[in-house]
Amino acid sequence: MAKPILIGSNLALDGEAERDADGRYLRFSQQGWEQHFAGTGKRIPAVWEYVAAFKQLDERKDYALSGILQDLNENLSCAGKIDYRSSNIPVGNGYIDQLVADTSWRRALEDELFHYDAGETAKLLQKVSGKHPYIWTLNVSGRKSNPEKAVWLFISKSRFGLSCDNSHISIDGRARGVSVVSTAKEVSNIAIPEMKISPVPIAVSQSYSEQAGQTGHNAIDLAYARGLLDGLPSGTVMDWKKRHVFK
Secondary structure, three states: OOOOEEEOOOEEEOOOOOEOOOOOEOOEEHHHHHHHHOOOOOEOOOHHHHHHHHHHHHHHOOOHHHHHHHHHHHOOEEEEEEEHHHOOOOOOEEEHHHHOOOHHHHHHHHHHHHOOOHHHHHHHHHHHHOOEEEEEOOOHHHHHHOOEEEEEEEEOOOEEEEEEEEEOOOOEEEOOOEEEOOOHHHHHOOEOOOOOOOOOOOOEOHHHHHHHHHHOOOHHHHHHHHHHOOOOOOHHHHHHHHHHEOO
8 A cells, every 4th residue: 555645744645546445546525525534544635735745745856745646546536525605616617727816716626625726726736637626616505595505626628627516425545645644653654745835823713713614624723724835935925924913
């Protein structure tokens, strides 16, 4: 089994998608993957964690990137869930680099999915995949009737897809697990791409803590995610830090 990939200093992404005892890839719905990882110390990776892995592996020219891209070319990969009751992502579909010209799209994608500059994320996804990044979101009626939707990543012939409008209990696909590592022994068993990591902000504002709770991550996790990707230029992220990090 491939070694996990360290993201930042304390998050480990599985080196390959989950398989059964016979070596066949497992396929579950988003809800099924939550149940599969329950009690294992792992969870479903968020979109920002995939973005962080792409950036680090691309910078290092690490072969592990090809394994993630293979997953996305062969099947859907689960990247969590969106609850549209607490989401500010606008209604609509489109190529991400075009949508982010609208500040409402840019801010929502950065705060809820990428935790990093949306324009730079679109460039990164296109660079590693060779495909134009495109996002699908839930329509107005769906947000009212069935607001919880899975997030799936995939690569088609023409697009790098972020599907955010499918049922979290019926559509299925592959997944990798992500876990927190904290000891020297754990870290020594992980393939660590070379990278520059910005310090984690010590504290964040109460309003941002409330928003973080809605997305399933605590405030320090979200601040860490932005710091993790700080190697790319991001005026939006710097503005965020000025607004939310205590001096």
